[in-house]
Amino acid sequence: MFLSLLWRLLGRGPAPAYAQRLASWRAQSWAHEDAPLTQRRCVVVDVETAGLDPQRDALIAIGAVTLCEGRIQLADSLEVVLRQEEVSHRENILVHGISGTAQRAGLDPPEALLRFLEFVGKDPLIAFHVMFDETALRISLRRHLGLTLRARWLDLAYLLPALFPVHGRSARTLDDWLQVFDIEVGQRHNASADALATAQLLLIALERAQRHGHSDYRTLHKLEKAQRYTRYQSAATG
Secondary structure, eight states: OHHHHHHHHTTOOSOHHHHHHHHHHHTSOOOOTTSBGGGSEEEEEEEEESSSOTTTSOEEEEEEEEEETTEEEEEEEEEEEBOOSSOOOHHHHHHHOOOHHHHHTSBOHHHHHHHHHHHHTTOOEEESSHHHHHHHHHHHHHHHHOOOOOOOEEEHHHHHHHHOHHHHTTOOSHHHHHHHTTOOOSSTTOHHHHHHHHHHHHHHHHHHHHHTTOOBHHHHHHHHHHHHHHHHHHHHHO
């Protein structure tokens, strides 16, 4: 861990032990945007941080679960805790349940982040309120690996109301949508549990989208963007 930190402090990017693995990830090609998500692999992501500001608060844990050919693959999942030099406050621990001992015993951040990259490959990423997860990951990847992540994300916080406009009038939070579809979560604010719950919402969204001929990433992303614009316009005029 000390050598990895020294190498980064010298401005030489990721330590040699990580550089080859990072190069292998970079060499992969991004998934084709026109491939139906129901016929390929995609990854649902959730993160936990040391606070509510992903630009300032440390990334503590990453949870991810995959969908492959329209089915949740529990055997193809990831959960990593990043080692923290300074553990988060007690109030924060009460939210995500990752103890100070677990935070100190986590993986070296570059190793944890590389495992995440190797797990997701170049497949599409899905989250609920992408900005939070994407920001926390982007900042941590840049800090520890010198990588600027330019992944393809879909945001269920906007895709769901685009596909279910009746519910979208009142459902805004993840808890709202879980209640709409009667989805139970073992432990909220646990990265893996929240990723699994979000994956179940994604299955529902994809089933609805297929009925209307919207199954590929490109089309679903357009629906998400249109919903963002509608919500922005509504907020601006309301």
